[in-house]
Amino acid sequence: MTTATGDLTLTRFPEHPREQLRAWDAADEYLLRHLAEDGVDLSGTVVALGDRWGALVTALAPYRPTQISDSYLGGQATLANLRRNAADPGAVTLLTTQDAPPERIDVLLVRVPKSLALLEDQLHRLAPALHAGTVVVGTGMVTEIHTSTLQLFERLVGPTRTSLAVRKARLILATPDLTTARTPNPWPLSYRLPGDIGAASGRTVVNHAGVFCAERLDIGTRFFLQHLPQRRGPELVADLGCGNGVVGTAAALGNPEAELLFLDESHQAVASAEATFRTNLPSTAKATFRAADGLAGTPADSLDLVLNNPPFHSHQATTDATAWRMFTDSRAALRPGGELWVVGNRHLGYHVKLRRLFGNCELVAGNPKFVILRAVKR
Known part of the structure; x- marks a missing residue:
């Protein structure tokens, strides 16, 4: 994967000799390019939710991000990809979707999951850690982002807009609204x-x-x-x-x-x-x-x-x-x-x-x- 800071070699976990499926896609590339071109300040607490195979946090390892993932295999892929690209595995904090999230989040990156319910649950859990200056950027392929996806960001984060599609990928840009009334998380x-x-x-x-x-x-x-x-x-x-x-x-x-x-x-x-x-x-x-x-x-x-x-x-x-x-x-x-x-x-x-x-x-x-x-x- 080509990024603003160089090329990365990424694989899924476990590696399948017969099926070489890519460990990133155009949505990951679009988000990373947006962060670089917009000069987003990554010096604070950076959280990547749903980073499937570690592409995002491997690219952002110098900023010591936190990854929140539901996938054990995704976590193992992240560790392997960090080592493969000479990054310190200890530079990334690996959390599961069942762990308590950081108390304050300055940059929230969301790789839109297949499950709308999981997105709802995780935004409920993360919203209290957002502040007025938090940068919230979601990403996904156009087939993964629906009206219901944007409505969730609107309801649980704040005003939301989308970018133009690039190589069939799109960004979701949300601004935290701290006046939004907190509703109970319906899950489990x-x-x-x-x-x-x-x-x-x-x-x-x-x-x-x-x-x-x-x-x-x-x-x-x-x-x-x-x-x-x-x-x-x-x-x-x-x-x-x-x-x-x-x-x-x-x-x-x-x-x-x-x-x-x-x-x-x-x-x-x-x-x-x-x-x-x-x-x-x-x-x-x-x-x-x-x-x-x-x-x-x-x-x-x-x-x-x-x-x-x-x-x-x-x-x-x-x-x-x-x-x-x-x-x-x-x-x-x-x-x-x-x-x-x-x-x-x-x-x-x-x-x-x-x-x-x-x-x-x-x-x-x-x-x-x-x-x-x-x-x-x-």
């Missing part, structure tokens, strides 16, 4: 599950902003919950890509002797999973909650069961790389005889990958849209 949200989904029927699910299907149960997860394995006895079960944790919570409700491991790359998801689990299980129930790169770091031959609803998007890119790594890591982490249960869209053809990895794959259940597959480590 809760809803009650329907009564026909097995052990989790009628239970309460807690969702922090930005989590997939935060206001209702999605149809793929509902189908999975209706066909979860019925197991008994002590075992270690991973809810891989846990989202709000409803699948792992259902497994724990069905087998009180099980110990659960909830894993997701989203800090918002991990917080949701923990809240959902704690709401529905007794205090004696055993569970670990971890923002992570899937099962990386999980000891080999340690798990009895992995439950997985893999994503097939990485931001705007459609890719099977994440699913493939989840399946590969699951096989390594499972004990001999351990099982991987996967729900996915029928057209994705996960059975081919599972047979290649495990040497077996059974169709547990299917409907016109989804399949549930079971693979056993021999």
Whole structure:
């Protein structure tokens, strides 16, 4: 990426030899160019919200910025990119969307997230730290910035305008209005599950902003919950890509002797999973909650069961790389005889990958849209 101070070499995390997706886009370049051309004073507290792979804070490392991110993978990419470009990783403060933000913000840079709810939640959390002189600049591709996006900035920050589009990217320029009445942050949200989904029927699910299907149960997860394995006895079960944790919570409700491991790359998801689990299980129930790169770091031959609803998007890119790594890591982490249960869209053809990895794959259940597959480590 070319910036006013030189060229940067940036990659995503983890790096995929087969899929070299860029770690920045025209929106990142537009924002950095705007800061340089407008001579924005960066000597105070600079906060970058939603910096996806660390492009913004790597470029701004001399100003010791703070990055606020929902993505564990994004945080790891940031550290790697700082080292790759000979910047001190300690120059950037890495915070998650669940951490308390700085008490005062002089420059707020917002990379517009895919989730409008996450933007709402984070602007609620950051607005008290803004002052009359705070420079607020958002950025995104034109397909990511909608009327609702601008309305959020207007309501939670102050008067807002947009720039001209450049290479299909646009800036959002907002001026803090300290007279704006502070309204309560509506997040997290809760809803009650329907009564026909097995052990989790009628239970309460807690969702922090930005989590997939935060206001209702999605149809793929509902189908999975209706066909979860019925197991008994002590075992270690991973809810891989846990989202709000409803699948792992259902497994724990069905087998009180099980110990659960909830894993997701989203800090918002991990917080949701923990809240959902704690709401529905007794205090004696055993569970670990971890923002992570899937099962990386999980000891080999340690798990009895992995439950997985893999994503097939990485931001705007459609890719099977994440699913493939989840399946590969699951096989390594499972004990001999351990099982991987996967729900996915029928057209994705996960059975081919599972047979290649495990040497077996059974169709547990299917409907016109989804399949549930079971693979056993021999």
